[in-house]
Amino acid sequence: MSSKISIFSVKNFCFSLILVVFALFPAKSFAYEPVEEAVMQAEAVVADTAKADTHEESGKFNAGEMIIEHIGDSHQWHLWGDHGHGVHIPLPVILWTDKGLEIFSSSNVEHSEDIYQGTHYKYMLRHEHIEIVDDFGNVDKDATAKVKDFSITKNALTIIVSALLMLWMFLSVARAYKRREGMAPKGLQSFMEPLILFIRDDVAKTSIGEKKYMRYMPYLLTVFFFIFINNLMGLIPIFPFGSNLTGNISVCLVLAAITLIITLISGNGHYWRHIFAMPGVPIPVLIILTPIELLGIVLRPFVLMIRLFANITAGHIIALAFFSLIFIFGEKSTGAGYGVSIVSVLFTVFMGFLELLVAFLQAYVFTLLSAIYIGAAVEEGHHEHDHHVEKGHEPTHVIV
Amino acid sequence: MELVTPALGLVFWMLVTFAIIFLLLKKFAWKPILKMIKAREDSIDGAIKAAEKAREEMKELQAGNERILAEARAERETMMKEARDMKDAIISEAKTKAKTEADRLVAQARETINNEKLAAITELKNQVATLSIDIAEKILKETLSSDEKQKTLVNNLMKEVTLN
Numbered sequence: 001m002s003s004k005i006s007i008f009s010v011k012n013f014c015f016s017l018i019l020v021v022f023a024l025f026p027a028k029s030f031a032y033e034p035v036e037e038a039v040m041q042a043e044a045v046v047a048d049t050a051k052a053d054t055h056e057e058s059g060k061f062n063a064g065e066m067i068i069e070h071i072g073d074s075h076q077w078h079l080w081g082d083h084g085h086g087v088h089i090p091l092p093v094i095l096w097t098d099k100g101l102e103i104f105s106s107s108n109v110e111h112s113e114d115i116y117q118g119t120h121y122k123y124m125l126r127h128e129h130i131e132i133v134d135d136f137g138n139v140d141k142d143a144t145a146k147v148k149d150f151s152i153t154k155n156a157l158t159i160i161v162s163a164l165l166m167l168w169m170f171l172s173v174a175r176a177y178k179r180r181e182g183m184a185p186k187g188l189q190s191f192m193e194p195l196i197l198f199i200r201d202d203v204a205k206t207s208i209g210e211k212k213y214m215r216y217m218p219y220l221l222t223v224f225f226f227i228f229i230n231n232l233m234g235l236i237p238i239f240p241f242g243s244n245l246t247g248n249i250s251v252c253l254v255l256a257a258i259t260l261i262i263t264l265i266s267g268n269g270h271y272w273r274h275i276f277a278m279p280g281v282p283i284p285v286l287i288i289l290t291p292i293e294l295l296g297i298v299l300r301p302f303v304l305m306i307r308l309f310a311n312i313t314a315g316h317i318i319a320l321a322f323f324s325l326i327f328i329f330g331e332k333s334t335g336a337g338y339g340v341s342i343v344s345v346l347f348t349v350f351m352g353f354l355e356l357l358v359a360f361l362q363a364y365v366f367t368l369l370s371a372i373y374i375g376a377a378v379e380e381g382h383h384e385h386d387h388h389v390e391k392g393h394e395p396t397h398v399i400v
Numbered sequence: 401m402e403l404v405t406p407a408l409g410l411v412f413w414m415l416v417t418f419a420i421i422f423l424l425l426k427k428f429a430w431k432p433i434l435k436m437i438k439a440r441e442d443s444i445d446g447a448i449k450a451a452e453k454a455r456e457e458m459k460e461l462q463a464g465n466e467r468i469l470a471e472a473r474a475e476r477e478t479m480m481k482e483a484r485d486m487k488d489a490i491i492s493e494a495k496t497k498a499k500t501e502a503d504r505l506v507a508q509a510r511e512t513i514n515n516e517k518l519a520a521i522t523e524l525k526n527q528v529a530t531l532s533i534d535i536a537e538k539i540l541k542e543t544l545s546s547d548e549k550q551k552t553l554v555n556n557l558m559k560e561v562t563l564n
Contacts, residue, residue, distance in 0.1 A: 148408055159414055
């Protein structure tokens, strides 16, 4: 379990860095222990500034708002410049309202005062939420609550871009295998082959077992490369990369949910017997144990989701926080801004290298844990009498 | 809480896109790639095993060669030994034969010599007898050539004969 230790230490390191950085903020002090708390606090800052209206009016640089904006999702792809005056790529807004489908470009509601007259309602974009309004900009809360937002947002577009990138990469690798059958790998193929072999030999075979691993290889490979490629894409700060996709809770939720579903579908009698009625355990203990085991089924993918989300989001927050420092000091004096920029850039470069490691590590951990959970679900029962011994070395129980 | 609240739209697009790339990659990338890797590994394994087998065979062959060589050497040894024995036997036989032959020849020679000697002696005897008779004849002729001489002889003879 050496890999677990290193992950936690990286995480702790990230958190301590956030702590240092955020302690320097003039506006608000943060509580830092779990990342959710930090996130909630950051959102509180957003809410505060929202009440005091947007930063365009206040004119002062707000680091918390800027960071949350960058790691969150958006209806347009911000390239450069201030909001309202900057350059954006408008993205399609797709809404399913109670009256029917509504599709329009987000450039129609780009500015905070823009009201777009759609087929069914009037719309405004407020804090990245599409809201149904009347002629004067008053929100119709009932109608808004019924709106289902299927917009191609920045993250949705990133998913599609990364999917196309993956398709191109692996279809060309597959072609290379067909063309160079039996020969040594070359080019992109030789870069991917060690990773594929790594997933096959060190993740799938060891966690699921020699007999059944092949069935789960396509999922494990897809999920590994999806996370890995998106983690790396998140580190490149230019269009069409740089969105915090793997640090988005929706994406992590879907990935973890798929792992959960595969685990549940693959679970054999042996697995379920161990959940509902652990053999060799007296019934009074089972009353306590079974709910815990049932909770464990959901808890494992939940932790999987939170781990990926927190690690990647933390990385983005750190990079942004270092850059915010430049502007915070720059507002006080231009010289201080330039001075701090050197330190900020150096730290960001350092963190960039660390994030490269984290990008691989988190993809690996997600895949490994998925494989371990699947492995536990498909594990064949041993002899009835050595259940206690067997329980001891079952990997799932060590991890969660 | 917005950051930790899943968005329906994004969940939907993520599910759809992930499902599509999963299915496409599974069919067109992962399966062929894994198959090819497996095939290549198998072929490498096979090649290594074949090489191992060839080496083993080589070793066996070498061992066989050595055995054959040793056998040949042993055979040569026995053959040489046999030859030597035979040679010895022939020589000793020849020696014995020669010796017997020699002995026989010597014996024969000796017998011949004896016979010859006897014949010679006999002839000599005969000749001596003949010669003696001839001499005696001649002497008698001489002695008895006249009456007087005959009378002397008789006298002499008579003198010798002592009348007891």
